[in-house]
Amino acid sequence: MSEPWLVNIQHEKLSFFTPAGEVKALNDVTIQMKPGEVLGIVGESGSGKSVTAYSIMGLTADNGRIVGGSVEFNGHQIDKLSEVEMRKIRGKEVSIIFQDPMTSLNPVYTIGNQIGEAIRLHTDKKGDEVKQRCIELLSLVGINEPEKRLKQYPHELSGGMRQRVVIAMALACEPKLLIADEPTTALDVTIQAQILELMQDLQKRLGMGIIMITHDLGVVASMCDRIAVMYAGEIVEYGEVDDIFYNPKHEYTRGLIASIPKFYEQEYERLVPIEGQPVDLLNPPAGCPFAPRCKACMKVCLNQKPERMDFSERHYARCWLNVKAAMESNQ
Amino acid sequence: MSDERKLLEVSDLKQYFPVAGSRDVVHAVDGVSFHINKGETFGLVGESGCGKTTTGRSILRLTEPTSGRIVFDGDVLFDSQTGEKAKMLPYRRRMQIVFQDPYASLDPRMTVGDIVGEPMDIHKLFSNKEERQARILELLSHVGLNSEHANRYPHEFSGGQRQRVGIARALAVDPEFIVCDEPVSALDVSIQAQVVNMFEDLQRELGLTYLFIAHDLSIVNHISDRIGVMYLGHLVEVASSDELIFHSAHPYTKSLISAVPIADPKTARKSKRIVLEGDVPSPVNPPSGCPFRTRCPYQTEVCSQSMPELAEIAPGHQAACHHIDKVGE
Ligand SMILES: Nc1ncnc2c1ncn2[C@@H]1O[C@H](COP(=O)(O)OP(=O)(O)OP(=O)(O)O)[C@@H](O)[C@H]1O
Ligand SMILES: Nc1ncnc2c1ncn2[C@@H]1O[C@H](COP(=O)(O)OP(=O)(O)OP(=O)(O)O)[C@@H](O)[C@H]1O
Ligand code: SF4
Ligand SMILES: [Mg+2]
Ligand SMILES: [Mg+2]
Numbered sequence: 001m002s003e004p005w006l007v008n009i010q011h012e013k014l015s016f017f018t019p020a021g022e023v024k025a026l027n028d029v030t031i032q033m034k035p036g037e038v039l040g041i042v043g044e045s046g047s048g049k050s051v052t053a054y055s056i057m058g059l060t061a062d063n064g065r066i067v068g069g070s071v072e073f074n075g076h077q078i079d080k081l082s083e084v085e086m087r088k089i090r091g092k093e094v095s096i097i098f099q100d101p102m103t104s105l106n107p108v109y110t111i112g113n114q115i116g117e118a119i120r121l122h123t124d125k126k127g128d129e130v131k132q133r134c135i136e137l138l139s140l141v142g143i144n145e146p147e148k149r150l151k152q153y154p155h156e157l158s159g160g161m162r163q164r165v166v167i168a169m170a171l172a173c174e175p176k177l178l179i180a181d182e183p184t185t186a187l188d189v190t191i192q193a194q195i196l197e198l199m200q201d202l203q204k205r206l207g208m209g210i211i212m213i214t215h216d217l218g219v220v221a222s223m224c225d226r227i228a229v230m231y232a233g234e235i236v237e238y239g240e241v242d243d244i245f246y247n248p249k250h251e252y253t254r255g256l257i258a259s260i261p262k263f264y265e266q267e268y269e270r271l272v273p274i275e276g277q278p279v280d281l282l283n284p285p286a287g288c289p290f291a292p293r294c295k296a297c298m299k300v301c302l303n304q305k306p307e308r309m310d311f312s313e314r315h316y317a318r319c320w321l322n323v324k325a326a327m328e329s330n331q
Numbered sequence: 332m333s334d335e336r337k338l339l340e341v342s343d344l345k346q347y348f349p350v351a352g353s354r355d356v357v358h359a360v361d362g363v364s365f366h367i368n369k370g371e372t373f374g375l376v377g378e379s380g381c382g383k384t385t386t387g388r389s390i391l392r393l394t395e396p397t398s399g400r401i402v403f404d405g406d407v408l409f410d411s412q413t414g415e416k417a418k419m420l421p422y423r424r425r426m427q428i429v430f431q432d433p434y435a436s437l438d439p440r441m442t443v444g445d446i447v448g449e450p451m452d453i454h455k456l457f458s459n460k461e462e463r464q465a466r467i468l469e470l471l472s473h474v475g476l477n478s479e480h481a482n483r484y485p486h487e488f489s490g491g492q493r494q495r496v497g498i499a500r501a502l503a504v505d506p507e508f509i510v511c512d513e514p515v516s517a518l519d520v521s522i523q524a525q526v527v528n529m530f531e532d533l534q535r536e537l538g539l540t541y542l543f544i545a546h547d548l549s550i551v552n553h554i555s556d557r558i559g560v561m562y563l564g565h566l567v568e569v570a571s572s573d574e575l576i577f578h579s580a581h582p583y584t585k586s587l588i589s590a591v592p593i594a595d596p597k598t599a600r601k602s603k604r605i606v607l608e609g610d611v612p613s614p615v616n617p618p619s620g621c622p623f624r625t626r627c628p629y630q631t632e633v634c635s636q637s638m639p640e641l642a643e644i645a646p647g648h649q650a651a652c653h654h655i656d657k658v659g660e
Contacts, residue, residue: 044519158610188378189546190607193590197606215520218549218592222599241596259524260594261553266573270531271553273524277489 006074006177006209007033007056013068014055023281025051025064027233027289033226035176038203038210040220040241042256043230044278049213052230053179055079056211057094058086074176092122095170099182101162104169105154111138111165112150118172137168142198160191164198171202177209184219196223217260221245226314229253232279232289239315249309249317252290288320296321337402338508338540339367339390344399346382346389350615358614359385361564361622362399364641367508367557372534372541374555374572376548376587378611381561383544387510390542391426392419403508424454427501431513433493437485443496444481447471450503470499474529491522495529502533510542515550527554548591552576557647560584563622564614566641570648580650582658583623621653629654 014026026048033039041049054060056073058081071078074093078086098104106114115134119125125133131150138146141164154162163183170178180199184192200223203210212223220227220241227244229237229252237250248254258272276293285291291301298320306318309326346360360382367373375383389396398411403426408417430436437446447467457463468478474495485493494514501509511530515523527550533539545551551558551572558575560568560583568581579585586605593599607626612618618625624634633653641651652658 044521160610188611189548189590190378190586191610192592193604194606196592197604216592217520217594218599221594221596222592245594245596256520257594259521261549262595263549263552263591263593264576264598266577271524271527273528274521275525277491278519 004035004075005032005072006035006037007031007039007211008072009052009056009069010072011069012052012055012066012071014051014060014064014066016061016064018063021282024284025233025281026055027284028069029230029233029235030069031228031235031238033177033209033211036203036207036209037226038212038224040212040214040224040227041230042214042217042220042227044215046232046278046281047230048233049230050181053096053181053211053213056177057090057096057179058083059090059096091118091175092173093175094177094179095172095175096179096181097163097166097170097183099185101159101166102154104166105162107154109153110150111152111154111157115150115165115169115172118169122173133172134168137171138165140171140202141165141168142194143168158191159187160194163187163195167195167198167202171206174206175208177211179211179213181213182215183212185214185216192219199223217245217256229256232284233281234289234318236290236319237317239311239317243311243315247311247315249311249315249322250290250319251294251296251321253317255293255295288318298324336368337366338369338404339542340400340402341365341386341390342400342402344386344389344401345397346385346394347397355615358564358617360389360396361614361617363561363564363566365559365566365569367540367542370534370538370540371556372543372554374551374558375542375544375561376546376551376558377561378546380611380614382564382614383546383561384512386561387428387512387542387544391423391428391510393428424504425506426508426510427504427506428510428512429494429497429501429514431516433490433497433517434485436497437493439485442482442484443471443476443488446485446496447481447499447503450500454504456504466503470502473502473533474499475525489522490518491525494518494526498526498529498533502537505537506539508540508542510544512544513546514543516545516547523550530554548587560587563611563617565622565651567623567652568648568650569641570645570650574645574648578645578648580644580648580655580658581623581652582627582629584650585659621651623652629657 009029009031012026012029016023016025029052043049055071058078066079112134116130119130119133134150135146143149143164184195224241226240228235231252237253255274259274274293279289287303288301288306291297301320306320308316308318309322310316342364344360344363348357348359377383388394390401396409400410401408407415444467447470451457476495515526543554555572558572559566562583568584579588586607589605609626612625620635620637621639624630639651639653641649644650644655
């Protein structure tokens with residue numbers, strides 16, 4: 001029998017159709033997540049992190065379409081569901097929080113109204129039960145004096161508190177999966193630490209899966225079990241946190257790690273940047289998407305897509321160097 | 332008794348702003364003193380709204396300080412006690428600023444060449460067109476762009492490239508001192524490293540002095556010789572970067588350091604975050620005494636009664652806290 005995956009994305013291709021042409025935002029994305037796992041997705045701006053995660057919720061912009069592969073979540077074949085069916089799953093089995101908490105909050109309703117609405121929509125709780133649950137949720141996310149907060153409006157709260165409220169709303173019906181799209185990027189470091197601490201704590205207590213989208217390798221290092229490294233719409237490497245940091249198998253992953261400062265390093269070390277500019281998805285390179293910026297680029301990299309090579313059950317990368325190394329060691 | 336090595340000296344700088352429609356004032360910068368040596372990078376960190384940008388702008392007198400004293404290369408630019416106010420035009424050439432937002436800070440209707448040339452025209456550096464053009468191309472190559480880029484418009488460039496244009500513009504007048512206000516915060520990690528290295532190279536080649544503002548302590552630590560930590564309009568700690576990271580003394584600095592997400596899973600698993608309760612108070616109504624006391628795990632009565640002085644606790648290391656000896660025990 002196959003394992004019961006919480007998320008099982010196989011060879012997903014997703015394009016946006018724009019006046020300028022077809023933007024191939026996702027190109028053969030494969031992700032498998034067990035229940036209760038924390039997956040980090042890292043990569044540069046425009047690499048497809050959000051598009052991947054939103055497609056699990058059936059939230060793709062009108063001009064976008066899954067043009068290949070399949071997306072399965074919690075037993076649902078997402079790419080086959082209608083919007084009406086999708087709405088029953090959203091907020092109930094999977095919730096999302098965004099970088100800017102105001103994306104999810106309505107400025108003209110009180111906090112109590114908005115969390116209450118989320119509860120009424122997805123559970124059969126009524127009246128006082130709803131209020132009790134609101135208070136419970138606010139305490140769960142570490143907001144003190146929850147009863148007083150219920151009557152307040154979003155603008156009366158600080159950025160960190162608003163993000164806590166959004167998390168409370170997302171947890172209203174105990175989803176199996178929480179998608180967090182750069183949830184702390186807009187927050188100050190000390191507030192970011194509070195929110196990350198909270199998410200880790202909730203994950204342990206509620207056992208939900210989390211997809212953490214971020215450009216900050218520090219955030220994934222402390223939070224995630226597994227990491228998907230995306231580049232130009234492809235997952236170039238996927239593995240356990242330690243695989244990615246201590247045994248990276250793709251030149252982009254290596255470059256990413258080398259380009260950030262080592263914090264506890266007394267010796268000064270010059271940063272090693274990745275030269276060049278990110279890919280134009282209207283005209284993606286024929287071979288490895290990273291080839292134009294790769295220091296180790298070979299001829300084959302320019303015109304053929306690298307094959308996926310597996311290093312362990314849950315660690316793979318797509319880079320011709322690995323194929324070359326394997327061939328050399330076989331000789 | 333001015334010190335030859337000091338390029339900039341700021342004493343008790345205050346910058347208050349009125350709050351529209353009320354008699355309140357924002358205590359954006361509330362008595363900040365520090366110096367920057369020639370050729371060094373002084374990093375300024377702290378959370379959003381603590382007054383970093385305002386400090387940088389008042390040093391250049393882009394906003395007129397409420398009070399304090401600013402000395403640049405031995406010349407008094409501003410002194411509220413004597414009433415001295417220097418004419419800034421000659422100093423504008425020597426002191427420049429690079430902004431955070433590479434999208435908003437460039438005029439979309441001007442070509443990159445003209446953007447870089449504009450400060451030269453303001454300061455009438457060239458009467459000869461060819462020389463001016465040659466200088467523009469030289470500057471573009473300094474920041475890793477090429478001559479073909481001069482005729483293009485900002486919207487044709489990526490964030491990292493635009494930031495390079497902003498830096499070329501700042502360099503156009505041969506400054507000695509540059510305020511870099513979050514110059515890499517809006518950029519992707521891989522591009523951040525390109526721009527940080529460029530700042531370092533330019534400093535070495537041209538002998539520049541930087542005030543480098545950022546909220547990302549790991550970038551600031553990487554690029555700075557010395558670092559000042561700000562909280563609610565005050566400098567709470569100043570030290571060399573290594574001293575600050577490895578021997579921080581102020582409770583706020585300690586929590587800030589522990590909150591930095593470390594991109595190394597083994598270290599991250601071992602280290603314990605000091606999670607601060609609550610939020611930063613409003614600079615309109617700052618707390619009495621120590622600005623940090625409302626969130627400080629060490630605070631006692633004295634903390635609400637008097638403001639701790641920024642005092643020397645080790646050579647070249649200053650901190651402002653009543654209970655330095657108790658912190659970290
Ligand atoms: N509605 C749309 N129409 C056209 N292109 C789109 C649309 N939505 C996303 N894209 C493109 O798809 C690609 C992937 O976008 P996505 O938002 O997933 O990036 P990301 O990795 O989340 O980046 P960021 O870190 O900036 O959030 C980008 O190149 C983006 O421009
Ligand atoms: N022109 C102004 N008028 C009124 N208030 C101002 C003005 N400029 C800044 N402030 C206020 O002064 C305080 C300090 O702002 P400043 O921009 O210096 O902070 P910062 O440390 O640079 O923050 P960030 O990290 O968000 O850039 C803030 O409370 C801000 O709202
Ligand atoms: S002076 Fe008091 S409140 Fe301020 S940092 Fe020190 S112990 Fe904390
Ligand atoms: Mg995104
Ligand atoms: Mg600022």
